Amino acid sequence: MKFNCKKVIAILMLFAALWVPSIDAAQELTLILDWFPNVDHLPIYAARQQGLFAEEGLNIKIISPSETADGLKMAASGNVDIAVSYEPQTIIAAARGLDVIVFARLIEHPLTTLLFLKGQGIESPKDLSGKKIGYTVPGLMDVLLSAFAKVNDIQDYRAINVGFAIVQSLTAKKVDAVMGPFKTYETVTMAHKGYEVGYFELEKWGIPDYDELIYITSKKNMQKNQAALAGFRRVMARAIAQVRRNPQQAFADYLKQVPEADPKIESDAFKLTLPYYAARQHLDANRWQLFADFALKYGLIDKKVDVADVLWTE
Numbered sequence: 001m002k003f004n005c006k007k008v009i010a011i012l013m014l015f016a017a018l019w020v021p022s023i024d025a026a027q028e029l030t031l032i033l034d035w036f037p038n039v040d041h042l043p044i045y046a047a048r049q050q051g052l053f054a055e056e057g058l059n060i061k062i063i064s065p066s067e068t069a070d071g072l073k074m075a076a077s078g079n080v081d082i083a084v085s086y087e088p089q090t091i092i093a094a095a096r097g098l099d100v101i102v103f104a105r106l107i108e109h110p111l112t113t114l115l116f117l118k119g120q121g122i123e124s125p126k127d128l129s130g131k132k133i134g135y136t137v138p139g140l141m142d143v144l145l146s147a148f149a150k151v152n153d154i155q156d157y158r159a160i161n162v163g164f165a166i167v168q169s170l171t172a173k174k175v176d177a178v179m180g181p182f183k184t185y186e187t188v189t190m191a192h193k194g195y196e197v198g199y200f201e202l203e204k205w206g207i208p209d210y211d212e213l214i215y216i217t218s219k220k221n222m223q224k225n226q227a228a229l230a231g232f233r234r235v236m237a238r239a240i241a242q243v244r245r246n247p248q249q250a251f252a253d254y255l256k257q258v259p260e261a262d263p264k265i266e267s268d269a270f271k272l273t274l275p276y277y278a279a280r281q282h283l284d285a286n287r288w289q290l291f292a293d294f295a296l297k298y299g300l301i302d303k304k305v306d307v308a309d310v311l312w313t314e
Contacts, residue, residue, distance in 0.1 A: 026053075026054060026057050026058055026059040027057055027058055027059065027225075027228050028058075028059040028060075028061055029058060029059070029060055029061070029081040029082055029225070029228060029229075029232065030061045030063065030080045030081050030082070031044070031060055031061065031062050031063070031080065031081065031082040031083070031084070032062075032063050032064070032065055032070065032071045032074055032075070032080045032082070032083045032084070033062065033063070033064050033065065033071065033084050034065065034068070034071050034083070034084040034085060034086065034137075034213065035064075035065070035068070035164075036064050036164070037062075037064060037258045037261065038185060038261070038266065038269065039185070039251075039254065039261075039266050039269045039270040039273050040106070040107060040111075040182070040184075040185065040213060040273060041084065041106070042243065042250060042251070042254045042270065042273070043106065043236060043239040043240045043243050043250075043277060044060070044062065044106075044236075044239070045062075045253065045254045045257035045258055046239055046242070046243060046250040046253040046254050046257075047235050047236070047238070047239035048060055048062075048257060049253035049254070049256055049257050050239075050242070050253060052235045052238055052239055053232075053235055055235075056228075056231035056232070056234060056235055057228075057231065058228060058231055058232060058235070060232075063080070067163070068136055068137040068138070068163055068164065069137050069138050069139050069140070071083035071084060071085055072085045072089055072090070072093055072098070072100065072216065075100060075216050075217055075218055075221075076093065076098040076099050076100050076218055077218070078218050078220060078221060081217060081221055081225065081228075081229075082215055082216070082217055082229070082232065083215070083216050083217070084106060084213055084214070084215060085100075085102075085213070085214055085215075085216045086112075086137075086140060086212060086213065086214065087102075087210040087211045087212070087214055087288065087291060088140060088143075088144055088210065088291070088295065088300065089137065089139070089140040090102055090214065090216055090310060091288075091291060091292050091295050091300065091301060091305055091307075091310070092139065092140065092143060092295070092300055092301055094305045094309065094310045095295075095301035095302065095303055095305050096301075099218045099219050099220060100216050100217075100218060100219075100310065101216065101217060101218070101219050101222050101310060101311070101312050102214050102215070102216050102283060102310055102311050102312065103215055103216070103217060103222065103229055103230075103232075103233060103312040104214065104215040104229075104232065104233040104236050104281055105211050105213070105214050105215070105236075105278035105280075105281055105283065106212075106213040106214060106215065106236070106277065106278060107211065107212040107213035107273075107276050107277065107278065108211055108212070108276060108277070108278040108279065109203070109209060109210075109211075109212060109276055110201070110202050110203045110207070110209065110210055110212050111182040111183055111184050111185075111212045111213075111273075111276060112141075112144070112179070112180060112181070112182060112183075112202055112212065113179075113181055113182065113183045113187075113199035113200060113201055113202065114128075114133070114145075114148065114177055114178070114179050114199060114200040114202070115166070115170070115177060115178050115179075115181040115186060115187070115190075115197055115198075115199045116128075116170070116176060116177035116178075116197065116198055116199065117170055117171070117195060117196070117197055117198075118196045118197060118198045119196070120176060122176070122177065122198065124152075125148070125149075125152035125153075125154055125200055125205060126152060126153055126154060128154050128157055128176065128177055129153075129154050129155040129156055129157065130155070130156045130157065131157055131158070131175075131176035131177065132157070132158045132160055132174070132175045132176050133145060133154075133157045133158065133159055133160070133175060133176065133177050133178070133179060134159075134160045134161070134162035134166070134169050134170075134174070134175035134177070134178035134179070134180075135159055135160070135161060135162065135178065135179045135180055136162060136163060136164070136166065136178065136179070136180030136181070137180060138161055141179045141180040142159050142161070142179075143299075143300050144179060144202070144207075144300065145159060145179040146159075146298075146299060146300075147207070147294075147295070147298040147299060147300050148179065148200075148202065148205065148206070148207060150298050150299070151205065151206035151207070151298065152205055152206060160174070160175055162174070162175060162178055166178050166180070166181050166186055167186070167189060167190060167193065167195075170190075170195075170197075171193075171195065181199070182212075183199055183201060183272070184269055184272035184273040184276065185269045185272075185273070187199065187272075188265055188268045188269045188272065189265055189269075191268075192264065192265050192268075207294070208290050208291045208294050209287065209291075210287070210288075210291045211278070211283075211288075212276070215232070215233075215236070217229060222312060229312075230314075233281050236278075236281060237280070237281045240277045240278060240279070243274070243277060244274070244277070247270070247274055251266075251267065251270055254266075254270075282313075283311045283312075283313055285307055285308060285311055285313065288307040288310070288311060289306075289307045292304070292305040292306075292307050
């Protein structure tokens with residue numbers, strides 16, 4: 001049989017023209033959340049529902065942590081590609097020599113509070129002296145609590161790890177307050193359960209402004225998957241812009257992706273969270289350095305961190 005090279009080439013070119021990449025051909029990245037899925041993460045789920053990741057050739061596998069401190073550790077060790085983390089947690093990790101780098105933003109101002117039930121005689125942070133204070137994320141919120149206590153002269157308190165059990169710990173009087181709940185979420189959850197709460201916003205009580213939720217990876221993974229991670233960042237910029245333009249549609253897309261979510265609680269929380277989604281993906285090195293220097297001064301870290309080593313700003 002005579003081999004017709006031109007004919008074979010023509011057939012191959014025809015197949016190439018007809019072939020359309022599927023999600024199976026996309027690059028898969030594993031992303032671990034900082035908490036159970038909630039509206040803090042809405043832009044991620046809306047982007048997936050709207051096909052924005054697929055447009056960048058990405059397939060994002062989302063997992064939830066079993067422990068509140070899992071995400072950063074798994075990203076630093078390379079067991080996941082991306083973790084949703086916190087600026088203070090990342091500064092602490094960098095000071096300890098962990099292999100982490102920040103490449104995108106999700107929530108651009110603090111949501112963390114020191115939360116308590118009203119009617120307990122707590123009017124100022126100093127009223128928590130001698131009390132039991134819970135914290136949510138070991139290695140972060142207990143350290144942040146220590147700095148908050150120093151700034152606000154809270155004396156002789158007892159720190160207790162409550163993990164995910166914020167509501168149970170407060171209502172059962174196991175603790176008098178908890179460091180870590182978000183003013184846009186746990187306040188709503190407590191209100192829906194019939195509890196009236198008060199809280200101290202960190203940035204109004206001596207803690208510098210910071211990016212609450214960020215995306216981190218390891219430096220090794222950044223070298224390996226820089227193009228994919230840059231694509232992920234572009235998706236986040238587009239997704240958040242679309243959330244702002246059409247919040248109702250974004251919320252509906254989120255519920256399709258997270259059908260177990262309570263629509264009433266999540267809707268109320270979403271309204272409070274919407275203004276805090278990162279308007280830009282730019283990482284402000286001066287702002288980060290201000291927080292890192294504060295962290296050193298108040299004992300969150302024990303050696304200076306140069307944030308230029310932590311931020312991917314290309």
